[in-house]
Amino acid sequence: MTELDVRPTDMIRAAGAVVWRGPESAPEVALVHRPKYDDWTFPKGKLKTGEHVIAGALREVAEETGITVLLGRSLPPIHYLKGKRLKRVDYWAARPLSEEPRVLADTGEAGGVDEVDAVIWLPVSEARRRLTYEWDAGLLHALTALPLVTTPLILVRHGTAGSRQEWEGDDDERPLDESGRRQAEVLADVLRGYRPVELVSSPSRRCVQTLEPYARRTGLEIREERCLSETRYDSHAARRLVAEALGSDRPAVLCSHGKVLPELVAGVADRPGNVHLRKGEFMVLHHADGQIVGMDRYVT
The missing domain is CATH 3.40.50.1240 (Phosphoglycerate mutase-like)
Structure with a gap:
């Protein structure tokens, strides 16, 4: 069981989701490209002051991809150092709802998002190879280890x-x-x-x-x-x-x-x-x- 808290802490808090679509037997996941870092990762971002971690995840996914998602299971949080401070990123498995107003997902274009210049859908095996960070690849195992549709x-x-x-x-x-x-x-x-x-x-x-x-x-x-x-x-x-x-x-x-x-x-x-x-x-x-x-x- 995962227990998440949003009380103030010295830790940097962020949240996002591994968004998937298609059949459970062969899902595709959404990756975003950030030109500032030239990396491929999952949509995520820093929480606003006082923001609940779930609300932050919903907002960040929508801002970076244009997709409104339905949350599923939580996935293992990622921890890493940002400068001298520990950063924690909480993730959820998530499915897109019917509307995707700002994303041309199959062409890899995203509109109106400064931090993200591309959004692509890839099968899990291809996404694992495309991801920049090893810890992100670990999330894919957690995603597929249990039922996707819950x-x-x-x-x-x-x-x-x-x-x-x-x-x-x-x-x-x-x-x-x-x-x-x-x-x-x-x-x-x-x-x-x-x-x-x-x-x-x-x-x-x-x-x-x-x-x-x-x-x-x-x-x-x-x-x-x-x-x-x-x-x-x-x-x-x-x-x-x-x-x-x-x-x-x-x-x-x-x-x-x-x-x-x-x-x-x-x-x-x-x-x-x-x-x-x-x-x-x-x-x-x-x-x-x-x-x-x-x-x-x-x-x-």
Whole structure:
């Protein structure tokens, strides 16, 4: 399982993707040429201040290639020295969505990108030979070692909601605080990389509010399920919801509580029941043919 954090650090943070297309048995991957360095590499770039690593990956791929991507499994991060500072680049497997507005991928031309003057699609074996850096070639092995086409099930713990002890009303009505609302907006930015179409939540106000920004942006409805709440948690019903999601090819997000999610994770993955998600944290279960083939964990 990969756990990624976006808290401030002395490390230089960057993000990108290995974008692939075509059949899983013979995929092509997108490489970019940077005239400043005269190198061939995968699209990537430095994160902006305060930017979530997933949002940064989506932005950089779009800026350098013009391709809007759908994210899959995370790939092993790359570390190297940039001057005297350590740099970390996080990567994901990614598929292009239907539109590719700025790229003439088959001719190798890219429009309007100062840092990139060519984008090409190559079979994996040819891409391995074309890549400038050995560490990039290693990403191709990770890309093809597991299924390429996966579906995400995203388990979210609601954002921060103030103190339970200081709230005088029904705890199910306790709302997100200012920090929690910011976390919900960050989550909405991140979820567009996975494009979930099923939004399921505990009826608790703080859980529903955590998904509302993404629901507003997409026009999707949030389905409330009592079995996911703290007060009416039903283990069998909740596990059935997760099993149904893992058996579907529809990307889904499920928002619940810190006392509920550890058992759900333990029930579907080889993880102990004490897996603890912080408020606003989420886990992405990548599944294919009913099997979990990747688990990633992130903060907002």
